[in-house]
Amino acid sequence: MPRWPDPDTKSRSLYDRALNVLPGGVTRVAPWQPPYPVYAQSCKGAWITDVDGNQIFDLINNFASLIHGHAHPAIIDAVTAQLSHGTACTMPTEREVALAELLCERVPAFDKVRFCNSGTEAVMLAVKAARAFTGRPALAKVEGAYHGTYDHVEVSLDSRPENWGNDPNPVAFVAGTPKAVLDDTVILPFNQPEAAARIIREQGARLAAVLIDLMPIYTGCVPATPEFLKAITEAARATGAIVILDEVISFRFGYSGGQGVFGIEPDLTTLAKIIGGGFPVGAVAGKEKIMAVFDHRSGKPAVASTGTFTANMVTMTAGLVGMELMTEEAFDRLNALGDRTRSKLSDAVRRSQYPAQITGHGSIFKIHTHSRPVNDYRSAWSTPEELADLAALQAGLLRRGFLISTKGNGFLSTVMTEAELDSFVDAVEGELRILAT
Numbered sequence: 048m049p050r051w052p053d054p055d056t057k058s059r060s061l062y063d064r065a066l067n068v069l070p071g072g073v074t075r076v077a078p079w080q081p082p083y084p085v086y087a088q089s090c091k092g093a094w095i096t097d098v099d100g101n102q103i104f105d106l107i108n109n110f111a112s113l114i115h116g117h118a119h120p121a122i123i124d125a126v127t128a129q130l131s132h133g134t135a136c137t138m139p140t141e142r143e144v145a146l147a148e149l150l151c152e153r154v155p156a157f158d159k160v161r162f163c164n165s166g167t168e169a170v171m172l173a174v175k176a177a178r179a180f181t182g183r184p185a186l187a188k189v190e191g192a193y194h195g196t197y198d199h200v201e202v203s204l205d206s207r208p209e210n211w212g213n214d215p216n217p218v219a220f221v222a223g224t225p226k227a228v229l230d231d232t233v234i235l236p237f238n239q240p241e242a243a244a245r246i247i248r249e250q251g252a253r254l255a256a257v258l259i260d261l262m263p264i265y266t267g268c269v270p271a272t273p274e275f276l277k278a279i280t281e282a283a284r285a286t287g288a289i290v291i292l293d294e295v296i297s298f299r300f301g302y303s304g305g306q307g308v309f310g311i312e313p314d315l316t317t318l319a320k321i322i323g324g325g326f327p328v329g330a331v332a333g334k335e336k337i338m339a340v341f342d343h344r345s346g347k348p349a350v351a352s353t354g355t356f357t358a359n360m361v362t363m364t365a366g367l368v369g370m371e372l373m374t375e376e377a378f379d380r381l382n383a384l385g386d387r388t389r390s391k392l393s394d395a396v397r398r399s400q401y402p403a404q405i406t407g408h409g410s411i412f413k414i415h416t417h418s419r420p421v422n423d424y425r426s427a428w429s430t431p432e433e434l435a436d437l438a439a440l441q442a443g444l445l446r447r448g449f450l451i452s453t454k455g456n457g458f459l460s461t462v463m464t465e466a467e468l469d470s471f472v473d474a475v476e477g478e479l480r481i482l483a484t
């Protein structure tokens with residue numbers, strides 16, 4: 048069991064060193080809370096070994112990117128074999144073609160794929176493509192939905208109740224956000240079909256794109272309803288705006304991505320995480336006529352998208368092997384494991400007598416430390432006391448050797464077993480019982 052937060056661990060002394068050279072002592076902020084992060088020594092399968100020699104069951108899986116857990120043997124073998132033949136070979140490679148072919152074969156809405164290095168970059172490129180294609184400036188996004196750290200999507204991420212008007216208004220998330228960015232960002236309420244469609248219609252000819260996620264993690268981690276998806280895609284198309292589906296996370300929902308499961312056909316899709324097999328990756332994929340903005344053959348492409356390490360051989364190799372392992376059966380098994388885990392967690396919540404609830408879909412869950420119905424960002428909002436309980440839950444689980452995100456999320460991998468997840472459920476019940484007293 049991790050000895051965190053004891054003051055005499057190797058993790059503590061590493062953090063003290065790090066405070067001298069890294070702002071806040073870290074580069075990765077999301078998976079830990081004070082007084083210091085647990086430092087990893089190595090990771091294998093579903094488990095991390097920390098620098099003090101403790102084993103931690105990792106339900107974050109590098110922020111949902113490791114769908115096969117850590118160091119999957121098939122991926123490591125392929126990457127190891129690749130390394131002696133080069134890492135980034137200046138010229139294009141067959142691997143890049145093969146991964147793009149795999150994606151286009153699986154997803155009807157993909158005619159072409161453009162690779163990049165992260166989900167943030169993918170979203171940025173998709174928004175630029177939509178602007179170039181439509182000649183319009185504005186972007187509509189959902190209140191509370193995270194799409195990476197590109198300026199125009201870092202809006203209304205943590206809008207607070209005191210800012211809530213009738214319609215969601217754009218609120219800067221980052222200090223120094225230019226007013227022009229806020230002016231060109233339109234905020235939609237999640238899962239409210241009429242209101243969202245009305246706002247899209249009102250913005251009319253200004254909108255280049257409507258950016259949506261099938262289950263934004265920070266809007267309560269509840270899936271979009273069919274009515275909501277229908278209303279906003281119809282309204283977007285009626286105004287001539289491009290529909291961009293952010294599948295950076297939801298691509299793990301199924302063989303043809305979340306769009307195959309939810310029955311939606313976007314104009315552009317952004318990808319990252321699982322398609323890189325554990326290495327940095329991003330991609331924009333979509334309809335031929337829009338993807339043509341990236342085509343350089345006319346001389347100058349409408350949207351420049353280069354990047355020193357884009358489609359490098361290591362990422363393409365790992366991504367290809369990782370995605371090939373994700374057969375339809377593998378998705379079914381992983382989703383069934385997710386359904387089972389959420390159901391067992393809900394039973395554990397009931398037994399604990401603590402007013403928590405579990406949301407999520409497929410291989411993703413979220414633990415809320417309140418029991419009010421959750422449908423969107425505002426209804427998922429937690430009071431400071433509820434957030435303190437969530438922090439106590441995450442800390443308690445870490446002391447028992449289980450890592451979930453500070454937001455209460457977990458992302459399963461294909462190498463996790465029912466027995467391991469049952470132990471996790473027992474640990475959650477134990478911690479909730481403590482909170483209930």
Ligand code: PLP
Pocket residue numbers: 110164165166167168170193194195196260293294295296319320328329
């Ligand atoms: N879009 C969504 C839905 C995400 O969850 C994330 C990251 O978690 C991003 C975009 C940004 O991806 P990246 O961290 O690869 O830049």
